[in-house]
Each structure stands twice: as C-alpha cells, then as structure tokens.
Amino acid sequence: MNAATERLLAAVQDLSLARSLDGVMEIVRHAARDISGADGATFVLRDVDKCFYAEEDAISPLWKGSRFPMSACISGWVMLNRKTVVIEDIYADPRIPADAYRPTFVKSLAMVPIRSKAPIGAIGNYWARRYTPPPETVRLLEALANFTSIAIENADLYAGLERRVAERTSELAEVNRELESFSYSVSHDLRTPLRHMSGFMGMLREELGPSAGAQAVKFMDTVEASVKRMDGLIEALLSFSRMGRAELRRARVDLSGLVAKVRDELSGDLAGRDIEWKIGDLPEVEGDPEMLRQVLANLVGNAVKFTGTRPRAVIEIGARPGEAGRAVIFVRDNGVGFDMAYADKLFGLFQRLHLKEDFEGTGVGLANVRRIIKRHGGEVWAESAVGRGSTFCFTLAAPVKAAV
Ligand SMILES: Nc1ncnc2c1ncn2[C@@H]1O[C@H](COP(=O)(O)OP(=O)(O)OP(=O)(O)O)[C@@H](O)[C@H]1O
Numbered sequence: 001m002n003a004a005t006e007r008l009l010a011a012v013q014d015l016s017l018a019r020s021l022d023g024v025m026e027i028v029r030h031a032a033r034d035i036s037g038a039d040g041a042t043f044v045l046r047d048v049d050k051c052f053y054a055e056e057d058a059i060s061p062l063w064k065g066s067r068f069p070m071s072a073c074i075s076g077w078v079m080l081n082r083k084t085v086v087i088e089d090i091y092a093d094p095r096i097p098a099d100a101y102r103p104t105f106v107k108s109l110a111m112v113p114i115r116s117k118a119p120i121g122a123i124g125n126y127w128a129r130r131y132t133p134p135p136e137t138v139r140l141l142e143a144l145a146n147f148t149s150i151a152i153e154n155a156d157l158y159a160g161l162e163r164r165v166a167e168r169t170s171e172l173a174e175v176n177r178e179l180e181s182f183s184y185s186v187s188h189d190l191r192t193p194l195r196h197m198s199g200f201m202g203m204l205r206e207e208l209g210p211s212a213g214a215q216a217v218k219f220m221d222t223v224e225a226s227v228k229r230m231d232g233l234i235e236a237l238l239s240f241s242r243m244g245r246a247e248l249r250r251a252r253v254d255l256s257g258l259v260a261k262v263r264d265e266l267s268g269d270l271a272g273r274d275i276e277w278k279i280g281d282l283p284e285v286e287g288d289p290e291m292l293r294q295v296l297a298n299l300v301g302n303a304v305k306f307t308g309t310r311p312r313a314v315i316e317i318g319a320r321p322g323e324a325g326r327a328v329i330f331v332r333d334n335g336v337g338f339d340m341a342y343a344d345k346l347f348g349l350f351q352r353l354h355l356k357e358d359f360e361g362t363g364v365g366l367a368n369v370r371r372i373i374k375r376h377g378g379e380v381w382a383e384s385a386v387g388r389g390s391t392f393c394f395t396l397a398a399p400v401k402a403a404v
C-alpha cells in the first residue's frame with residue numbers, strides 16, 4: 001500500500017470518530033494536503049448560493065473565511081456540475097476568477113465535490129507550480145470526499161441527538177422539580193390534620209378518663225400508633241424530598257472517619273448486641289460529607305437491624321478495586337438476607353421486604369441511598385440470599401485517592 005492510500009485510511013479512521021463539523025474539517029484539511037501532496041488544501045461549504053471557504057491548510061493564506069457567489073468560483077462550478085476538476089494552468093481556464101487567485105501562490109488545482117449527488121461542499125488542492133496530479137491521486141481525493149460526506153451526516157445526526165437528549169434532560173429536571181415541591185408541600189400539609197387527630201385523641205382520653213373500657217383504650221392506642229407511624233412516614237418523605245433539593249457540596253471525605261462516626265451514632269441500637277465488626281481500609285473520596293454520612297448510616301444501620309435475630313452478628317465494611325479505577329465500598333452482614341428477586345425494589349421509596357413487627361423502619365433509607373449515590377455519579381446494588389446475609393455495594397464517580 002502506498003503512503004497516500006495509508007494516509008486516506010488513517011483519515012477514514014479519524015472521520016469515523018468525528019462528532020462535529022469542525023472536527024471533520026480539521027481532519028480533512030490536513031488529510032487532503034497529505035494525500036495529494038499539494039501546497040495547500042481548502043474545505044469549502046455550500047452556504048445557500050455562496051461558497052464558503054471554511055478551512056484551509058496551505059503554505060500561505062488562501063481564502064479562509066471568505067464567501068464567493070457559486071457562479072464566480074471553481075468550487076461553485078464543481079458543486080453545481082457535481083464533477084471533479086483538475087486544472088493545470090488556472091490562468092488559462094475561463095471558469096477561474098483570476099483576480100481572486102492573483103494574490104495567492106496557486107498555479108494548478110484539483111477540486112472534488114463532497115457528496116457527488118447533491119454536493120454540500122468541495123475539497124480543493126492547490127499547487128504552487130504547474131502540476132497535474134495522477135488519476136489515482138484524484139480517485140483517493142474523491143474517496144476522501146465521500147467519507148467526508150458520511151462524516152458530516154454523522155456529525156449532524158449526533159448533534160441532533162445531543163440536542164434532543166439535552167432537551168429531554170431539561171424537561172425531566174423541570175418535571176422533577178415540580179414533583180419535589182409538590183411532594184414537599186403535600187407532606188407539609190398532611191401534618192396539620194395529623195396533629196389535630198393526635199390532639200383530639202388526647203382530649204378524648206381525658207374526657208373518658210377512668211370510665212373508658214379496655215376495648216376503647218385499645219382502639220385509642222391503635223389510632224395513636226397509626227398517627228405516629230404516619231407522622232414517621234411523612235417525616236421520611238420530607239427528608240427524602242429535602243435531600244433531593246439540597247445542593248451537592250463536594251469535599252474530601254475520609255470514609256474510615258465517617259464509619260467510626262456512624263457506629264458512634266448507632267450505639268443506642270448496639271446495647272445488648274454481640275457484633276463482630278470487621279472494618280477494612282477505606283479510601284478517601286470526593287463527595288458531600290453529610291450525604292455520604294446518610295448513606296453509611298443507613299447501610300450500617302440496616303446491617304445492625306437485619307442481624308438482630310442472630311446470636312452473634314458479623315458486619316464487615318470494606319473497599320475493593322472496581323472498574324475504571326473506582327473503588328467498590330461494601331457493607332456485608334450475616335443477617336436474615338432477602339430474596340434477590342426483589343433486589344431492585346428495595347431501593348424504591350417505602351419498599352420493605354420485612355414486616356415492621358419483625359424489623360421496624362419506614363423504607364426510605366435505601367431510596368435515599370440510591371438518590372445520593374446517583375447524584376454522586378455512582379452505582380449502588382445489593383447481593384443476598386434469604387437467611388444467608390446481605391452485601392450492599394456502592395461506587396462513587398470521583399476517583400479514590402488512598403490505596404485500596
Ligand atoms: N442488610 C439487609 N438485610 C436484609 N434486608 C435488608 C437489608 N437492608 C435492607 N433490607 C431490606 O430492604 C428494605 C428497605 O431498606 P430501607 O433501608 O430502605 O428501609 P428500612 O431500613 O426498612 O427503613 P428506614 O431505612 O427508612 O428506617 C428493608 O425493609 C429490608 O426489607
């Protein structure tokens with residue numbers, strides 16, 4: 001394979017990756033000159049009835065940035081006639097506007113249309129001496145022009161796609177914001193009648209006093225317990241919603257320190273429990289310290305909670321290297337576990353797999369965890385089997401610093 005053909009192949013490879021018109025022009029202006037061995041190359045675009053000399057690569061300036069009427073330049077002729085031209089003596093050719101060429105070095109040229117059926121541009125090659133490129137070279141230039149046309153279409157499609165994705169994303173963000181403020185105000189408003197219920201229940205108790213029968217007391221207790229539970233759910237909803245609206249602050253976070261803090265906070269739940277802690281080396285990460293504390297508080301809290309029925313709980317917290325240099329942080333327990341068929345559901349709001357009589361909770365913890373991890377650009381997932389313990393893992397987008 002000769003050097004010009006190899007150069008064409010390299011350009012085709014580059015063009016297949018180009019994502020914008022600018023990117024395409026950057027590749028083609030150099031490739032054309034290398035392939036033809038010319039002293040200059042131009043990338044001309046059709047701009048309605050004008051030829052726009054958009055890019056060039058030449059020994060001295062040509063017409064970059066200029067527009068000429070289609071009828072008054074050779075690139076216009078090439079596009080209108082959908083034909084390649086090779087002109088050895090430009091000053092002898094009536095199609096050439098000699099005045100535009102006089103200030104330049106050009107003596108000979110070869111120009112190929114981009115997209116032969118309905119040209120959208122042309123690639124020009126210019127020599128400072130009288131020269132006729134061999135037919136093979138012209139064919140290579142035509143092949144370059146064909147690939148250029150495909151690359152431009154790809155870039156257009158890509159730009160359209162990106163625009164649509166951006167539009168959808170902003171629509172989604174808007175809908176999300178609305179939902180957030182809706183759920184926030186609803187949760188807020190729900191609290192007022194709830195306060196009334198518990199207030200009047202207290203008054204009813206007083207009113208009935210010792211005359212209340214055992215059955216009536218039981219009913220009142222149940223109503224009060226339900227009011228309390230609903231208040232808990234609303235509080236959870238509010239905190240979930242608050243977290244979604246809170247701005248993400250980024251700082252260096254030492255996960256080991258965070259785990260120690262979380263264990264401290266859980267000390268109330270640890271009384272009377274026999275727990276073996278296995279804490280591995282944890283990396284320093286980039287993230288919002290308060291949000292990451294919530295993540296660990298819930299994962300470790302769950303591990304403590306769902307090992308409650310074990311005579312001796314084993315809870316392991318550690319990190320292992322994951323894909324793309326991102327550490328995987330895991331929290332493993334030897335608790336009751338869960339059926340993997342529901343592994344995805346767990347992360348939904350108020351989704352619980354265990355009865356509140358067996359293990360208390362509102363089911364908002366993992367929903368918060370997922371939201372926080374997503375906002376950090378990471379992933380969270382769980383592995384488990386009923387009765388065999390669970391492992392919850394997450395990654396964060398930011399690269400970890402300390403060795404894992
Ligand atoms: N370590 C675990 N072992 C077994 N099941 C778990 C574990 N962690 C979570 N689950 C299951 O996933 C459900 C959802 O967890 P999540 O943390 O969201 O809620 P919760 O702990 O029940 O309540 P909250 O976190 O709001 O106090 C739990 O109710 C439980 O069924």
Ligand SMILES: [Mg+2]
Nearest residue numbers: 298302365366
């Ligand atoms: Mg929880």
